[in-house]
Amino acid sequence: MIFVIAIAIGATIIFGVVAIIFSMKEEKAIKSLVQNEKNQKQRLYEITMLKEVQDRIGYSMDVEKVVDVITGSLDTLLSYSTVSALILENDRFIFQAHVKEGVSKNYLENVKAIMARSFSEMEGTDIPERIEPNISGVALDDLNHSPLASYFNIPLIINDRAVALITVSSTKPDNYTEEEMTTLYKIAAMASETLSRLENILSLEKGKLMAMIGSLADGLFMVDVNGQLTVINDAAKDFLKIPKDNPTTIDLLSALPNTYDFSAKIQRSINHKRVIEEKEVNIDEKVFQIFITPVFDESVTTERKVIGASVLLHDITLEKSVSKMKEDFTNIMVHELRSPLTAIKASSELLMAPPAPLAEEEKNKIIGLISGQSRKMLDEVSLILDAAKLEAGLFTISKLPGDLKKLINERISVFAPQAHERFINLVVDIDPSIPNFKFDPIHIGQVINNLISNSLKFTSSGGTVRIIAKPAIGSVVVSVSDTGAGIPKDKQHLLFSKFTQLGGTQNGVVGTGLGLYIVKGVVEAHDGQVSLESEEGRGTTITFTLPLDAAVKSDAQSQINAAIPQAHKLMN
Amino acid sequence: MTDTAINYQQLLTDTLQRQMVILGSTITLAKAKHVNGLSVADDGRVTSIDGNPQKVSIKLLEEFRELSPLMVKKTMKPLLNAILTSYAKPGDTQLVAEQKPETAQQPPAEAPSQDQGEKS
Numbered sequence: 001m002i003f004v005i006a007i008a009i010g011a012t013i014i015f016g017v018v019a020i021i022f023s024m025k026e027e028k029a030i031k032s033l034v035q036n037e038k039n040q041k042q043r044l045y046e047i048t049m050l051k052e053v054q055d056r057i058g059y060s061m062d063v064e065k066v067v068d069v070i071t072g073s074l075d076t077l078l079s080y081s082t083v084s085a086l087i088l089e090n091d092r093f094i095f096q097a098h099v100k101e102g103v104s105k106n107y108l109e110n111v112k113a114i115m116a117r118s119f120s121e122m123e124g125t126d127i128p129e130r131i132e133p134n135i136s137g138v139a140l141d142d143l144n145h146s147p148l149a150s151y152f153n154i155p156l157i158i159n160d161r162a163v164a165l166i167t168v169s170s171t172k173p174d175n176y177t178e179e180e181m182t183t184l185y186k187i188a189a190m191a192s193e194t195l196s197r198l199e200n201i202l203s204l205e206k207g208k209l210m211a212m213i214g215s216l217a218d219g220l221f222m223v224d225v226n227g228q229l230t231v232i233n234d235a236a237k238d239f240l241k242i243p244k245d246n247p248t249t250i251d252l253l254s255a256l257p258n259t260y261d262f263s264a265k266i267q268r269s270i271n272h273k274r275v276i277e278e279k280e281v282n283i284d285e286k287v288f289q290i291f292i293t294p295v296f297d298e299s300v301t302t303e304r305k306v307i308g309a310s311v312l313l314h315d316i317t318l319e320k321s322v323s324k325m326k327e328d329f330t331n332i333m334v335h336e337l338r339s340p341l342t343a344i345k346a347s348s349e350l351l352m353a354p355p356a357p358l359a360e361e362e363k364n365k366i367i368g369l370i371s372g373q374s375r376k377m378l379d380e381v382s383l384i385l386d387a388a389k390l391e392a393g394l395f396t397i398s399k400l401p402g403d404l405k406k407l408i409n410e411r412i413s414v415f416a417p418q419a420h421e422r423f424i425n426l427v428v429d430i431d432p433s434i435p436n437f438k439f440d441p442i443h444i445g446q447v448i449n450n451l452i453s454n455s456l457k458f459t460s461s462g463g464t465v466r467i468i469a470k471p472a473i474g475s476v477v478v479s480v481s482d483t484g485a486g487i488p489k490d491k492q493h494l495l496f497s498k499f500t501q502l503g504g505t506q507n508g509v510v511g512t513g514l515g516l517y518i519v520k521g522v523v524e525a526h527d528g529q530v531s532l533e534s535e536e537g538r539g540t541t542i543t544f545t546l547p548l549d550a551a552v553k554s555d556a557q558s559q560i561n562a563a564i565p566q567a568h569k570l571m572n
Numbered sequence: 573m574t575d576t577a578i579n580y581q582q583l584l585t586d587t588l589q590r591q592m593v594i595l596g597s598t599i600t601l602a603k604a605k606h607v608n609g610l611s612v613a614d615d616g617r618v619t620s621i622d623g624n625p626q627k628v629s630i631k632l633l634e635e636f637r638e639l640s641p642l643m644v645k646k647t648m649k650p651l652l653n654a655i656l657t658s659y660a661k662p663g664d665t666q667l668v669a670e671q672k673p674e675t676a677q678q679p680p681a682e683a684p685s686q687d688q689g690e691k692s
Contacts, residue, residue, distance in 0.1 A: 114596075117593055118593055118594045118595070121590060121593045121594050121647075122594055122646060122647060150598060151596050151598075152595060152596040152598055152599045153594060153595050153596050154595075155594065155595075155640075155643055155646070155647075157640070157642040157643055157646050160642075160645065160646055162646065167596075174598075176598060178599070178602040178603075181598070181599045181602075182638070182639060185599070185639035185640055185643075186638075186639070186640075188640065189639060189640030189641065189642065189643065192640060192642045192643075193641075193642060196642065
């Protein structure tokens with residue numbers, strides 16, 4: 001009996017132990033299952049969030065969006081009283097708080113202070129004390145005195161810059177497990193890395209774009225919807241005369257002319273989503289054609305969202321001045337051709353139907369006048385033709401062996417009476433050692449005519465016009481100078497342009513403005529060079545060189561070589 | 573306690589207390605507690621370092637790196653620099669280059685001449 005009882009007790013004990021073991025194993029298995037389920041849930045949450053963050057970031061550097069994604073689905077992972085975000089956007093802080101449990105205003109102030117300290121510690125800058133919060137969720141409850149008992153901060157960092165901070169907080173102490181917090185940090189880290197990569201790509205692309213914009217001859221700047229300057233190229237800075245380094249919106253606004261309301265036009269372009277074109281706007285001394293174009297955010301596919309406007313400044317000053325020059329030229333030509341034609345018409349009418357019989361001497365005088373005026377007109381027409389040929393690249397010269405000294409003297413003799421009549425000293429210094437060489441006598445004669453005629457035009461009585469011609473190594477140098485008013489520095493570059501009339505002649509004579517353009521063309525056709533020296537109030541010297549041909553060059557060189565010992569002898 | 577250990581103790585204390593301000597004390601202390609050989613008080617003060625302080629520091633950096641590599645670069649620079657400097661021996665050009673990319677590498681010193689050798 002005792003034996004049976006012992007066996008029964010033993011069996012019970014064994015059964016009990018086995019039951020306990022099984023029960024412990026079961027409990028462990030359940031715990032493991034629960035833990036696995038929790039891990040799976042966290043993992044699933046992590047994957048979902050990572051995908052959501054990736055999708056939402058797309059190609060936009062919108063930090064607020066990323067913060068929204070992370071804070072918007074926290075419920076799935078953990079419990080909290082508030083989740084807040086401090087976002088740095090365009091040098092401005094935004095504070096957002098989503099209140100899930102009616103905490104007090106003081107509680108929220110504590111959260112903000114913690115976040116400000118954290119941000120300040122990361123960036124080493126002070127955070128403004130007054131940042132208006134943007135609060136969502138349930139209403140604040142000042143009767144709830146529950147303190148801030150647990151929290152953690154998650155920074156969002158883009159390429160070594162903290163751009164946002166998320167703070168999850170609770171009134172319950174020790175509310176967050178390490179696993180929960182780690183999951184959120186990992187999501188934020190992935191978002192930070194994606195944003196950093198995106199910023200690098202955008203920065204690279206922006207660099208390419210800026211290089212392209214920078215190389216434009218047209219001025220270009222862009223403003224955002226708030227009128228803040230975002231991009232400006234060097235040409236625009238030059239046109240508007242604003243600082244090269246980091247110009248501000250204020251620099252831009254103060255440089256724009258008051259006569260043209262840029263801000264209003266830009267705003268209209270943004271509001272109406274259309275291009276505004278201005279045909280002619282004067283800024284300083286220049287004339288611009290202006291295009292104001294709305295800029296759209298291409299990443300938004302549903303609706304074309306305007307993100308700013310670009311302003312293109314196309315400098316049309318030159319076109320305008322060329323157009324004015326052409327207009328002036330036409331007027332001058334009409335005048336220049338009309339005057340001799342009028343004289344010819346009147347003279348021929350007089351010859352055909354004289355009011356009284358004309359004496360032979362009178363007839364000859366009238367015929368001489370007709371001939372002179374016809375020659376003048378022919379010269380003008382030749383000038384126009386030469387200018388047209390030069391422009392078309394069809395201008396040719398016919399070089400013949402000739403004596404430049406003789407040609408210069410001939411031309412001077414034509415102008416001597418005019419100089420004498422106007423009490424202008426004509427000083428001539430022609431080196432007799434200039435050899436004969438090949439040049440186009442007709443066109444070089446025209447060049448000398450033009451230069452002497454111009455100098456006389458701009459010299460007042462009592463002044464001097466000096467013509468110097470001398471040999472140089474491999475060339476002959478001819479200069480014509482006057483003691484006239486001189487040419488302002490800023491206009492000197494225009495002197496050899498077509499149609500240029502700088503004005504201010506001493507005798508009121510108006511020319512076609514083609515003279516010096518043709519001088520340059522003729523000399524360059526001889527492979528020579530034209531240069532100008534001028535000082536306001538002191539006069540102008542125009543010098544041209546004509547190269548000697550090879551045979552003459554060696555002859556001239558030997559003459560120079562022979563002259564050097566003689567010169568030394570004289571000096572000693 | 574050696575000088576090195578004292579320096580590291582201070583450096584680690586500074587690092588952890590800074591992390592507590594930036595991230596909060598709960599996560600900072602939780603990560604610090606995973607580091608073998610590192611004893612930390614609730615205020616972030618390192619009370620003792622058991623073992624090689626450099627290795628302990630690296631382990632701590634790895635703990636935070638698990639949270640976010642960018643965050644470690646941004647918020648734990650002094651500790652990172654200390655580790656990099658301590659590992660950058662004269663021959664360790666890779667680490668030196670990481671520290672000072674603009675520094676030109678010095679050419680190897682020429683062997684002393686016979687005379688110099690005799691004198692020395």
